[in-house]
Amino acid sequence: MDANWMKLEFPSESVNVQFARTTVAIFASQLDFTLEEIEEIKVAVSEAVSNSVIHGYSASHGNVIMKVKYTPTQFTVSVEDFGRGISDIVQAQESGYTTIPEERMGIGLYFIQEYMDEVSLHSEVGKGTKIVMVKTVKPIQG
Amino acid sequence: MYCSEIVGQALVITLEGEFDLHTAPPFKEHIDTQLHGKPEIINLIFIMSKLTFIDSSGLGVILGRYRIIQERGGQLIFAAPSPQVKRILELSGMQKISKFSNSAREALELI
Ligand SMILES: Nc1ncnc2c1ncn2[C@@H]1O[C@H](COP(=O)(O)OP(=O)(O)OP(=O)(O)O)[C@@H](O)[C@H]1O
Numbered sequence: 265m266d267a268n269w270m271k272l273e274f275p276s277e278s279v280n281v282q283f284a285r286t287t288v289a290i291f292a293s294q295l296d297f298t299l300e301e302i303e304e305i306k307v308a309v310s311e312a313v314s315n316s317v318i319h320g321y322s323a324s325h326g327n328v329i330m331k332v333k334y335t336p337t338q339f340t341v342s343v344e345d346f347g348r349g350i351s352d353i354v355q356a357q358e359s360g361y362t363t364i365p366e367e368r369m370g371i372g373l374y375f376i377q378e379y380m381d382e383v384s385l386h387s388e389v390g391k392g393t394k395i396v397m398v399k400t401v402k403p404i405q406g
Numbered sequence: 407m408y409c410s411e412i413v414g415q416a417l418v419i420t421l422e423g424e425f426d427l428h429t430a431p432p433f434k435e436h437i438d439t440q441l442h443g444k445p446e447i448i449n450l451i452f453i454m455s456k457l458t459f460i461d462s463s464g465l466g467v468i469l470g471r472y473r474i475i476q477e478r479g480g481q482l483i484f485a486a487p488s489p490q491v492k493r494i495l496e497l498s499g500m501q502k503i504s505k506f507s508n509s510a511r512e513a514l515e516l517i
């Protein structure tokens with residue numbers, strides 16, 4: 265198949281972090297990704313969904329929408345929440361920056377940047393956050 | 407999943423499966439309970455051969471526990487991580503404050 269997509273919506277429960285990354289990994293296995301690349305996608309999805317659960321909705325609850333699609337050249341995952349939003353997007357993406365320093369390292373967004381090829385973060389305070397992560401599909405060798 | 411045993415001045419924790427936002431909190435409780443009231447434990451050894459996945463939530467718990475043993479002058483050792491786990495540990499900057507070993511026995515020899 266040249267192109268495909270799927271969409272998933274689930275409540276911001278911590279058990280759904282594993283569900284989300286595993287589901288994306290299975291979907292990604294329709295392409296010829298290496299096991300290492302699949303692991304990288306899993307980490308990125310885990311970080312993005314965790315952020316929606318922890319920061320987006322913090323004490324409250326809401327839904328997370330995840331859209332996944334691929335073309336012959338790109339595998340794209342977007343994770344969207346309708347929670348608190350981020351006031352300073354540049355600062356949020358600095359490695360080591362976190363608003364919960366007592367228990368977090370502030371490295372989730374950094375991992376996403378390291379493991380995916382293109383990342384864009386969109387957010388509005390009080391409205392929500394959407395992160396779009398792209399992994400390049402490499403042509404089959406030989 | 408995890409289990410732990412005290413060997414001399416070290417708490418040896420064997421990790422199994424996946425550590426993320428959902429599974430990290432009970433793991434944190436477990437280690438804190440072990441460390442609480444036992445100031446003689448100064449080293450933490452994580453046996454990682456059966457750890458299949460970890461992300462920033464799991465790493466945050468490990469760093470937080472490291473801060474406790476750091477105050478006690480102890481060391482942090484990661485034994486037998488898979489290549490993927492080793493890579494994320496390195497990316498997190500944690501290799502600067504820890505040592506890697508190939509096995510549990512080698513880890514005990516390092517301290
Ligand atoms: N979906 C979101 N909604 C609201 N704020 C967010 C969201 N995602 C990230 N942030 C903000 O950006 C900061 C940095 O995110 P990042 O994932 O890098 O670190 P962290 O989640 O705080 O810690 P770690 O990922 O290491 O557990 C967060 O502390 C939070 O303030």
Ligand SMILES: [Mg+2]
Binds near residue numbers: 314315
């Ligand atoms: Mg995070």
